[in-house]
Amino acid sequence: MKLSFSTFYNLPSSEARYELALNLIYEKFQPAHCLIGKFIDSDTRVKTVAYAVDGVKSNYIIYDLEGTPCKDAKDSQSVCSISCNLQQMYAEDEILKIFDIDGYLGVTLRALDHKPIGIMVCLFDEQIEISSDDKHWFRELSLLVGAELNHNLELAAQEILVKQLAKGERIARLSSWSWNISRNTHIFSQEMRTLINYPCEEELGFEQFCDCLIGKDQKALRILMQKLRTGQLDQVDINVSHKDRNQFKGLFRVIGRVERSEEQEDERVFSATIQDITYIYSLNRQLELTNVVFEHATEAIMITDHENRVVMVNRAFERLTGYSDTELLGRNPSVLSSGQHDPEFYKKMWATLSSQNTWKGEIYNRRKNGQIFPEELTLNIVRDDQGDVLNYVAIFRDITEWKRNEAQLTFYANHEPLTALLNRRYFMDVVEQKISASRSCSHPCSLLFIGLDHFKEVNDIYGPEIGDKVLVSVAKRLKNGLRKQDTISRYGGDEFAILLDNTNEDSALLIANKLSDKLRQPYVFNELTIELSASTGVAQLDYKHRVTAAKFIRNAAHALESAKRNNRGNVALHNQDIQNAHLNKIALRDKLRAAIKQKLLNVYYQPIIEQNSGRIVKFEALVRWFDDQQGMISPGAFIPIAEEFGFIHQIGQFVLERACLDLRHMHDLGFTDVSVSVNRSVNEFKVSNNQFDLISKAVEQAGVPYESLTVEVTESMATNRYTWELLKDLRDKGVEIALDDFCTGYSSLSHIIDNQVDYLKIDKSFVDSLMQDKNKQIMISCLVSMAQQLGIKVIAEGVESQVQLQMLAELGCDHIQGYYYSPARPLNACIKLLEEFNARGESTILAEIKQRY
Structure with a gap:
C-alpha cells in the first residue's frame, strides 16, 4: 500500500491519480462498478470524476442521491457496506435493478473541515463480505482520494473566482495595478490591455501605461508617484485622460494606497484600481447639463412620482404658477386645476397618456393667486425596464400672449384692416355655410x-x-x-x-x-x-x-x-336672362380675342357696280369670322363687341393691310382699274392718333396707288375736326373718302361741302323703305342731284331687287352695292368674277349674277 500511495503522489494529474485509485480498488475487490464522484446541486446529486466497469474506464455519469445507498453512506461517518437484500432495501434505485447489483461498498469523501464533498463507491453483482481490515484499507484510500478531490474543487473555485473577477473588471472597465515601491516593479491585470487597446504579445509596464495618457496628466501622475516613493503620500485618487493616436478617448480614475507587503514586511506596495470612467463622467456631465437646462428652461417643468405626487419643479414653474417647490412637494398637481374642464376631458387625457406614454394639448390651470391662464402642456411617462411607471413629467408654457396674438391674427386673416369688415375670402366661407x-x-x-x-x-x-x-x-x-x-x-x-x-x-x-x-x-x-x-x-x-x-x-x-x-x-x-346675355357677350369677347391672336379672321369683298357701264369698279373689304363650333358669325354680332372692348383697331388694321395686299394681287393679274374701300371706326381714331401713318404704311408696303384705296368713315365722324383734318391729308395723298351710312346720323350739308368727300353711301335702311316711302324717294333724289353738282359719287347699299335697282337708276344713283348683284366673296371668287367679266363681257356676267342671287 505504501508503494501504491507513493506512486499515487508522483502521478502528473488528478485524472491519473483517480484512475490509479480505481485500479487498486479493482485489484482488491473486483467490483462490477467502481466510481469516484463529487456532490453537485446542493449535495442532491453525484457527478462522477472517474468511473470503471469491470476494471475498465467508462463514461462519466450523473445520478440522484435520494433513495440510494449512497445517500446513507453520505450521512454515515464510516465505511458503509451492504451485502444482502440490497435491491429490496432500495427499491427506488433503478441502477441497482438495471445492473442487478447485490453488494455495496461506499465511503464519503470529505474536505479538511470534514464537509462532505464526494463519494467513492463499489458495486458488486453478488453478495460479498468485507472484513474490517479491508474497510480500513478502503477508508485510508478514501482519504487520499478525498484530499485530491478537495484540491481540485478548490482550484476550480479559484478559477471561477478569477474568471468572475476578470468578468467584473470587464463589466466595470476596471483594472488592478500593483507597484512594489521597494523593488520598483509594476503588475497590471489583463483588463488594462483591453482598456488601452494594448497588444497582448508586448510587455505592459508603467512607462507604457503613461504613454497612453495625455501630457499634462502624465506629469501629474509621475509627481504623485514620486511623493508615494518618498512617503509624502500614502494614497491617491486622481482622474487622468487617456488618448488614442493623440486624440482624446476617455478618462481613467486611479484610486490606490500604500500598504506593507504580505510577503515581505519591510517592503512597501502601492495597490490601486484603474477604472475607465468615460461613460460615468459623460453621464455626470449630462446630468449637470440636464440640471442646468431644468433650472433655466423658460418652460415650466414638474416631475411627479408613480403615485403622481410632486417630487420636483423648476424655477420657471415657480414663476408661472406662483407656487414654490416646498409648497408643492408631495402634493397632487390637481392643486393647479382651474375647474374649467369636465371629468371627461381628464379621462381622455389619462387614457391617451397611458396608452401612448405622451399627451399634448391646451389646458387651463390656476395660479396661486387664483388667476386662470391657458397653457400648452406636454405630459410624458417614464417607465422602468419592466414597464412600470417611475415618474410623470409635465412641461408647459403660458400661452396667454400667444392666444391673444392668435386671436388678432385670426381677426386680421378674416377681416379687412381698413374698415375692420370681413374680407372677401372669409365672407365667401360665411355665405357657403x-x-x-x-x-x-x-x-x-x-x-x-x-x-x-x-x-x-x-x-x-x-x-x-x-x-x-x-x-x-x-x-x-x-x-x-x-x-x-x-x-x-x-x-x-x-x-x-x-x-x-x-x-x-x-x-x-x-x-x-x-x-x-x-x-x-x-x-x-x-x-x-x-x-x-x-x-x-x-x-x-x-x-x-x-x-x-x-x-x-x-x-x-x-x-x-x-x-x-x-x-x-x-x-x-x-335677372338671369340679362346675365346670360352678358355672359354670352363675354364668352364671344374671349373667343374673338383668341381668333384675332390666332389669325382666324378673314377678309371678304363685295363688288360695287357702276350703274351706267355695268363694270365692277370697286370692292368693299368686309371682315368675316368662321368659328369651328358656331360656324359663320355675323359681323353684326362681333363688331359691336370689338368696338366695346377695344379690339376694333386690331381688326381694322388687319382688314386694311390684307385689303391692300389683295388689291396688289388683283392689279398684278391685270385688273388695274379696280379699287378697294375699307371701313375705319371712330374708335380707331380715338385709340390711335397715327392713322395717317398706319394707312400710308399699309398702302406703300403693298405697293398699290393711293388712288386705288377708299377709306369709309361713318357720318357721326363728320363733326370731328381732327378726323376731317386727317382725312384731308389722306385725300391730298390721293386716297378717296366715302361717307358711310349717310342720312342716318347728324352730319350737315355744310360739313360735306367744306370737307369734300368722293362718295356718299346711302344706308340700306333707306333702300329697304324706298318703294313705300315717297319722302325718302324725294330725299334721295335731292341728295343725288346735290352730289352730282358737287362732283360726289353716290353708292346705294343693300340693293336686293330689280325694283330697287330700277328706282335708284331713275333717281340718278351712280353705283350699286348689294345682294342683287353679289354678296361678299373670298378673294379667289372675286378674281374669278373679274376674269369672267373680261372673258365673256360685263352684261352677260351681270345677267348671270342677277339670276344666281
Whole structure:
C-alpha cells in the first residue's frame, strides 16, 4: 500500500491519480462498478470524476442521491457496506435493478473541515463480505482520494473566482495595478490591455501605461508617484485622460494606497484600481447639463412620482404658477386645476397618456393667486425596464400672449384692416355655410352687392387718404343700417357685399334702397364735403338649383353691373336672362380675342357696280369670322363687341393691310382699274392718333396707288375736326373718302361741302323703305342731284331687287352695292368674277349674277 500511495503522489494529474485509485480498488475487490464522484446541486446529486466497469474506464455519469445507498453512506461517518437484500432495501434505485447489483461498498469523501464533498463507491453483482481490515484499507484510500478531490474543487473555485473577477473588471472597465515601491516593479491585470487597446504579445509596464495618457496628466501622475516613493503620500485618487493616436478617448480614475507587503514586511506596495470612467463622467456631465437646462428652461417643468405626487419643479414653474417647490412637494398637481374642464376631458387625457406614454394639448390651470391662464402642456411617462411607471413629467408654457396674438391674427386673416369688415375670402366661407344651413330649412336669403359710383374720382381729386376715410365712413353707415343677423364685408376696392339672412326679395329691395339713401348723405371731413352715390345689385338665393357662394355673389355682381349700366345710384334685381346675355357677350369677347391672336379672321369683298357701264369698279373689304363650333358669325354680332372692348383697331388694321395686299394681287393679274374701300371706326381714331401713318404704311408696303384705296368713315365722324383734318391729308395723298351710312346720323350739308368727300353711301335702311316711302324717294333724289353738282359719287347699299335697282337708276344713283348683284366673296371668287367679266363681257356676267342671287 505504501508503494501504491507513493506512486499515487508522483502521478502528473488528478485524472491519473483517480484512475490509479480505481485500479487498486479493482485489484482488491473486483467490483462490477467502481466510481469516484463529487456532490453537485446542493449535495442532491453525484457527478462522477472517474468511473470503471469491470476494471475498465467508462463514461462519466450523473445520478440522484435520494433513495440510494449512497445517500446513507453520505450521512454515515464510516465505511458503509451492504451485502444482502440490497435491491429490496432500495427499491427506488433503478441502477441497482438495471445492473442487478447485490453488494455495496461506499465511503464519503470529505474536505479538511470534514464537509462532505464526494463519494467513492463499489458495486458488486453478488453478495460479498468485507472484513474490517479491508474497510480500513478502503477508508485510508478514501482519504487520499478525498484530499485530491478537495484540491481540485478548490482550484476550480479559484478559477471561477478569477474568471468572475476578470468578468467584473470587464463589466466595470476596471483594472488592478500593483507597484512594489521597494523593488520598483509594476503588475497590471489583463483588463488594462483591453482598456488601452494594448497588444497582448508586448510587455505592459508603467512607462507604457503613461504613454497612453495625455501630457499634462502624465506629469501629474509621475509627481504623485514620486511623493508615494518618498512617503509624502500614502494614497491617491486622481482622474487622468487617456488618448488614442493623440486624440482624446476617455478618462481613467486611479484610486490606490500604500500598504506593507504580505510577503515581505519591510517592503512597501502601492495597490490601486484603474477604472475607465468615460461613460460615468459623460453621464455626470449630462446630468449637470440636464440640471442646468431644468433650472433655466423658460418652460415650466414638474416631475411627479408613480403615485403622481410632486417630487420636483423648476424655477420657471415657480414663476408661472406662483407656487414654490416646498409648497408643492408631495402634493397632487390637481392643486393647479382651474375647474374649467369636465371629468371627461381628464379621462381622455389619462387614457391617451397611458396608452401612448405622451399627451399634448391646451389646458387651463390656476395660479396661486387664483388667476386662470391657458397653457400648452406636454405630459410624458417614464417607465422602468419592466414597464412600470417611475415618474410623470409635465412641461408647459403660458400661452396667454400667444392666444391673444392668435386671436388678432385670426381677426386680421378674416377681416379687412381698413374698415375692420370681413374680407372677401372669409365672407365667401360665411355665405357657403349660410347657403347650406338655409337649404336645409328653406329660409329665404338675399345678397346685396354695393359699388360706389365714381369713387376713383375721389381718389384722383382728393388723394387716397381722403378715399380711405370715405370707405371707413361708408362701412360704418352700412353696418349701422343692418340687423344683427346680417353679414357685411368689404369685397373689393370700392365694393361691399352684404348677406341678408332670412330676407325675401321685397325686403331685400327695401333694405337696399334704405342703404342707398344713407350713402347719398354728404361725407364731411373738416371743411371738405364729398357727395357720393352707390349702385346696388340684389340677388335672391335660388333653392331650385344648387348654388355655390361664388355663384350667389356673382349673381349679385351682375345685378350691380346692370344697375350701373341703367343709371348710377340705382338698385337692380338680378335677372338671369340679362346675365346670360352678358355672359354670352363675354364668352364671344374671349373667343374673338383668341381668333384675332390666332389669325382666324378673314377678309371678304363685295363688288360695287357702276350703274351706267355695268363694270365692277370697286370692292368693299368686309371682315368675316368662321368659328369651328358656331360656324359663320355675323359681323353684326362681333363688331359691336370689338368696338366695346377695344379690339376694333386690331381688326381694322388687319382688314386694311390684307385689303391692300389683295388689291396688289388683283392689279398684278391685270385688273388695274379696280379699287378697294375699307371701313375705319371712330374708335380707331380715338385709340390711335397715327392713322395717317398706319394707312400710308399699309398702302406703300403693298405697293398699290393711293388712288386705288377708299377709306369709309361713318357720318357721326363728320363733326370731328381732327378726323376731317386727317382725312384731308389722306385725300391730298390721293386716297378717296366715302361717307358711310349717310342720312342716318347728324352730319350737315355744310360739313360735306367744306370737307369734300368722293362718295356718299346711302344706308340700306333707306333702300329697304324706298318703294313705300315717297319722302325718302324725294330725299334721295335731292341728295343725288346735290352730289352730282358737287362732283360726289353716290353708292346705294343693300340693293336686293330689280325694283330697287330700277328706282335708284331713275333717281340718278351712280353705283350699286348689294345682294342683287353679289354678296361678299373670298378673294379667289372675286378674281374669278373679274376674269369672267373680261372673258365673256360685263352684261352677260351681270345677267348671270342677277339670276344666281
